Amino acid sequence: MTGTGVLAEARTPTRGLRRTSGAGRPAWSAFVVVVAVLVATPVLAVVLDGIGSVGDTAPPRGIVAMVLTTLALMVGVAAGTLLVGGGLAWLVTAYRFPLRNVLVWLLVLPLAVPAYILGFVFLSVFDVSGPVQSALRAVLGPDVWVPEVRSLPAAVLVMSLSLYPYVYLLVRAALIEQSAGTYDAARTLGAGRGRTLRRVLLPLARPSLAAGLSLVMMETLTDFATVQYFNVQTVSVGVYLVWKGTFDFHAATQLAVLVLLFAVAVLTGERALRGRARYHQQGGRGQGLQPERLRGARGWAATALCIAALAAGFLIPVLQLLVWAVGEAGKSGVLTDPRFGEYLVSTLLVASVTAVACVVLSVAVGHAVRISGGRIAASAAQLTTFGYAVPGAVVGIGVLIAFAAVDTALERAGVPGGTGILVTGSVLGILYAYVIRFLAPAYQAVDASLAKIPPTVTFAALSLGAAPRRILARVHAPLARPGVAVALMLVMIDAVKELPIVLLLRPFGFTTASVWVYELARENFWEKASLPALVIVTAAILPVVVLVRQARRAETRGRAAT
Amino acid sequence: MHPRPLIAATAGLTVLTAALTGCGIIGGQSADLQIYSARHYDLEGAFGQFTDETGITVEFISGDDAELLERLKAEGADTPADIFLTVDAGNLWNAARQGELAELDSPVLEDAVPEDLRDAQGQWYGLAMRARTVTYNPDAVDPAEFDTTETYAGLADPKWKGRLCMRDATSAYTQSLVASLIDLHGREEALKIVQGWVANDVEIMGNDVLLLEAIDAGSCDVGINNHYYLARTLAENPDLNVDLFWASQEGAGTHVNISGAGVVEGSDNAEDAQRLIEWLATDGQNAFVDGNHEYPVNPAAAPEPLIAEFGEFKRMPLNAEAYGDLNAEAVDLLAEAGYK
Structure with missing residues (x-):
């Protein structure tokens, strides 16, 4: 195939290049393996612990129900985010309507509101003692029937509203990144606009859709705070229930292994959904997909749809938090807390270091996989993403176990006191655990971008004598830029919201906004928790703003180039 | 991303990590006593009062009991913690069973805390009920x-x-x-x-x-x-x-259930740690329990007025x-x- 268009190598999947010569490539393979080992060690420590104690304790009662509930929740949230995220991505890409240019970016904002905060606000509004039901009772009498609020469907709704931006972002990026030539070719061959969308553009967006959905499902899998509000007992809830209820960490790790199996299923499903197809975009200039203008009522209907999603996932919860925060300030007479700034800084500092580290590693790993070829690197790269499917507290304990082992080894080797400093809880430990946990979203986003580079490009660079390092700097990294921007943002937001790891590993005197929320929320001081919750939302909005500005510039540049 | 940004990113990462290290956030304690606490209610007030009275400084981190206990176990003898403060008698019992708490010999505590609200071996003592x-x-x-x-x-x-x-x-x-x-x-x-x-x-x-x-x-x-x-x-x-x-x-x-504390087995300041627990069970009872409307375990201390209105109970x-x-x-x- 030459010229513009798509290379769909369904029959002969190209896993990078077959190993030829060049001393650099085994080294790149080894690099991926080292990263994978570093990421997998703490997780593995926990898995071994779990497997080692199988048989000592009986599985908890109700395990089958937990597995089924987990399945139902994951499928439900996947469907929900597909509908909302995929639908909105298509809407803003294929059509023009009032306020579209602003809404395109605003629709990302629900990502800044952690699902557990959205869940709580949802309950405070819709639960028995909330304003909605109180009003209904006042109007229709005390026995009015209302749907069960603490239920699986409500949990699916709340989590879909909170997580849809993952799908939205990746699908939108995929639709935009597709070469104009592909679209033009289909149109030239006589396909209508709608048909081209359905038959060419959407299938080409499949890998990104799969990546987005797998992130959503893993996020759903490891959540334990939101689901508990809704009385939904997933396997992750089971991990905590067993751990805290029976005082048996080993029994809990067995369930954690079960969570991990779900993750393997998700990742396998993702690969199946991608199919063996590798879609690579080749250059080509042309008009590409021009959004169609929706006029009149249809245009405003589209606007209303976007605003509804934005309101449910962002505006209403933030407004409620603001109302609480102001009310609380009125009561105590203090508007700001002196700790506000300190916690914001430590939150952002840790989140940005994590984001940069994850992205640098992801680009390097993605590059290495393409340079070295071979299954080892590819499988090792897959391994680096498992941390996302392990509940945060389990990753944290894995890091503790690993650090303690290093400490013991050092002491044995004659270093007095070993690393002591590492074991006593440190920001370094937090960063390590964060990278383990959040390498997946970074790698998924970067890899989705890299996947569109035809191997022939890499091959051409190699055959022209470029060293792998040069290819990384001049070919792979620049071409992965859209993915890098998304990856930075996803990891930063995830890291800002993260709680169990920082709670477990933090040293004395180190507090983030999420810990602050936790300390208040745990004691049900929800009104007091609204201020720190707003700090989290603010901290999560910052990367969104940066990304939006960058993406806007890139799009303007792109338009100018064609 | 051209080579320079890539190098810049890596360099920036190193600098930031170094900055975090420099801030002393990577480990390092500054107070006389370190506490792992699964109890969150206004601890600052009680500990501040203790420091005023004794000159012994206290710092704490809060967390979940099960996680903090796993952290204690992983840290072993190197743990910076001197006191484990937690909620629920089951958690105290479990920490003692796992060998994380030291046995105290304290006539003060035996006198202040009713027998069923403390461990027979002196590994933990209830402080709030x-x-x-x-x-x-x-x-x-x-x-x-x-x-x-x-x-x-x-x-x-x-x-x-x-x-x-x-x-x-x-x-x-x-x-x-x-x-x-x-x-x-x-x-x-x-x-x-x-x-x-x-x-x-x-x-x-x-x-x-x-x-x-x-x-x-x-x-x-x-x-x-x-x-x-x-x-x-x-x-x-x-x-x-x-x-x-x-x-x-x-x-x-x-x-009823309790919040309580024990001295951590690996503590390097067990003497001051015991002193703090003794203070919390005696002079510090009201400072420790009143903010959260809990009952003092020490019969010599009176419950705060609001819960006193609930009346006495068996x-x-x-x-x-x-x-x-x-x-x-x-x-x-x-x-x-x-x-x-």
Whole structure:
């Protein structure tokens, strides 16, 4: 195939290049393996612990129900985010309507509101003692029937509203990144606009859709705070229930292994959904997909749809938090807390270091996989993403176990006191655990971008004598830029919201906004928790703003180039 | 990304990490005593007062009990912690069982803390007490309806059908209450009680405050609550239409649980650590418990005025070993009964 268009190598999947010569490539393979080992060690420590104690304790009662509930929740949230995220991505890409240019970016904002905060606000509004039901009772009498609020469907709704931006972002990026030539070719061959969308553009967006959905499902899998509000007992809830209820960490790790199996299923499903197809975009200039203008009522209907999603996932919860925060300030007479700034800084500092580290590693790993070829690197790269499917507290304990082992080894080797400093809880430990946990979203986003580079490009660079390092700097990294921007943002937001790891590993005197929320929320001081919750939302909005500005510039540049 | 940005990113990363290290955030303690605490209520006040009186400085990190205990275990002898402060007798019992707490020999504590609220070997001491008892909406319930001997079990009676609200099965409060019922009545009888609650269509709530609001709103008639949530909500809203009933006063007494502390086995300042625990159990009792409306464990200290209004009550003797040992069974029983 030459010229513009798509290379769909369904029959002969190209896993990078077959190993030829060049001393650099085994080294790149080894690099991926080292990263994978570093990421997998703490997780593995926990898995071994779990497997080692199988048989000592009986599985908890109700395990089958937990597995089924987990399945139902994951499928439900996947469907929900597909509908909302995929639908909105298509809407803003294929059509023009009032306020579209602003809404395109605003629709990302629900990502800044952690699902557990959205869940709580949802309950405070819709639960028995909330304003909605109180009003209904006042109007229709005390026995009015209302749907069960603490239920699986409500949990699916709340989590879909909170997580849809993952799908939205990746699908939108995929639709935009597709070469104009592909679209033009289909149109030239006589396909209508709608048909081209359905038959060419959407299938080409499949890998990104799969990546987005797998992130959503893993996020759903490891959540334990939101689901508990809704009385939904997933396997992750089971991990905590067993751990805290029976005082048996080993029994809990067995369930954690079960969570991990779900993750393997998700990742396998993702690969199946991608199919063996590798879609690579080749250059080509042309008009590409021009959004169609929706006029009149249809245009405003589209606007209303976007605003509804934005309101449910962002505006209403933030407004409620603001109302609480102001009310609380009125009561105590203090508007700001002196700790506000300190916690914001430590939150952002840790989140940005994590984001940069994850992205640098992801680009390097993605590059290495393409340079070295071979299954080892590819499988090792897959391994680096498992941390996302392990509940945060389990990753944290894995890091503790690993650090303690290093400490013991050092002491044995004659270093007095070993690393002591590492074991006593440190920001370094937090960063390590964060990278383990959040390498997946970074790698998924970067890899989705890299996947569109035809191997022939890499091959051409190699055959022209470029060293792998040069290819990384001049070919792979620049071409992965859209993915890098998304990856930075996803990891930063995830890291800002993260709680169990920082709670477990933090040293004395180190507090983030999420810990602050936790300390208040745990004691049900929800009104007091609204201020720190707003700090989290603010901290999560910052990367969104940066990304939006960058993406806007890139799009303007792109338009100018064609 | 050209080579320079890539190098810049890596360099920036190194600098930031170095900055974090430089700030002393990577480990390093500055106070005389370090505390791992699973209790969060205004600790600063009590510890500040202790420092004023003794000159011993204190710092703490809060977290979840199970996680903090795993951290203690992983850190072993290198742990910076001197005191483990936690909620729920089962957690204290478990920490002692895992060998993480040192045995103290303290006449002061033996004198201040009632025998059932401390470990026989001196590994931990209760410092604050909460009661888990029945709360109700006085417009919907006549307190004479309650069984005065077996109040908790009495809620399984069909006359309460559709009127009950309780906490979820994942809550430690629910679990330790059920563990104490198993201890009191045996597993079979306890299972029947919980099945009775379920048969009464008990409404499950995610936290105690929501529960109180539901009773106040009239959507539940009766609930089981920790007394201090009622006190706290009353302090904010004196018109709250919820009353408290002391459970099982003619029987075994009202179910109580404690917050308590022990000196960590690997502590490098055990002497000061013991001094702090002794202070908390004596001069510091009110500073430690009043902010959260809890009862002092030391009979010499008076409860704060708001909870004093709830009146005196007979408490069920606390059997920490039963709470700890039977907790797993309670979890299993709740699942068997279909209690969510």
